[in-house]
Amino acid sequence: MADQDPGTDLDAAVAVVIPCYRQAHLIRGAIESALLQSVPPAEIILVDDGSDDDLQSVACSYPQVTFLQQGNRGLAAARNAGLRAAASDKVIFLDADDLLLPDAVASGLACFSAFPDAGFVLWRLQRGKGRRAVRAAEFAANPQRSYPMQLDRHDRQRHVRSRQARRHRRLQ
Numbered sequence: 001m002a003d004q005d006p007g008t009d010l011d012a013a014v015a016v017v018i019p020c021y022r023q024a025h026l027i028r029g030a031i032e033s034a035l036l037q038s039v040p041p042a043e044i045i046l047v048d049d050g051s052d053d054d055l056q057s058v059a060c061s062y063p064q065v066t067f068l069q070q071g072n073r074g075l076a077a078a079r080n081a082g083l084r085a086a087a088s089d090k091v092i093f094l095d096a097d098d099l100l101l102p103d104a105v106a107s108g109l110a111c112f113s114a115f116p117d118a119g120f121v122l123w124r125l126q127r128g129k130g131r132r133a134v135r136a137a138e139f140a141a142n143p144q145r146s147y148p149m150q151l152d153r154h155d156r157q158r159h160v161r162s163r164q165a166r167r168h169r170r171l172q
Contacts, residue, residue, distance in 0.1 A: 012089050012112070014105050015043035017082030019075055020096040024053040031062050033099040039106040042088050049078040 016034040020027055027046065034044045044065045048055050050072030059067040070081055079093055092108065094100060104123065111121045 012109055013042035013087070014039075014090045014092060014109065015045060015082075015086035015088035016041045016092045016094050016100070016105075017045045017047065017079060017086060018094050018096055019047045019049055019078030019082060020051060020055055021049040021072065021075075021078070022051050022053055023096040024051065024055040024058050026097045027055060027058050029099055030094055030096050031059075031065060033101075034094065035062070035064060036102055037100060037105040038103050039109060041092070041105055043086055045082045045085050047078040047082045047085075049073060049075070 018027070018030050018034070031044060031046070034041055044062075046055075046059045046065050046067050048059075048067065048069045050070065056067060056069070059065050066085065068081055068085055070078065082093075083091060090109070090112065092100070092105065108121045108123070112118055
């Protein structure tokens with residue numbers, strides 16, 4: 001990452017969106033993995049999808065985290081709420097029970113820089129100690145082709161796992 005050209009995308013704003021339902025006992029790891037990035041995200045957005053555990057008090061212990069609450073509407077609705085709240089150009093969707101390795105944001109941005117027409121970047125997951133960690137970016141996908149994740153005409157996402165997406169509006 002250190003050998004990047006000065007004109008790369010490494011300074012782009014990235015939001016980490018963490019949807020959560022009944023996982024207050026795991027959320028500290030996800031938040032701290034986002035905070036410890038070699039290229040810090042501009043935003044960390046935690047979306048409480050109607051949890052009945054003490055998620056809000058955990059989230060409030062991190063002043064860098066924006067906390068959103070909604071009634072239980074499911075994972076996709078929670079991700080969409082985070083996407084709507086994000087002001088950043090790029091968004092990482094991180095499940096509450098997963099972790100980002102320290103170079104996840106930087107490797108995703110480097111991949112976007114190498115493939116400027118890409119709509120999203122995919123990562124491998126690494127398993128360990130009962131949790132998954134997002135490893136370095138695997139490849140950037142061409143937004144003109146059909147891939148598992150696309151934004152519909154209302155900027156709602158579908159079928160997303162560990163990906164970093166570039167925000168854009170699909171034309172009708």
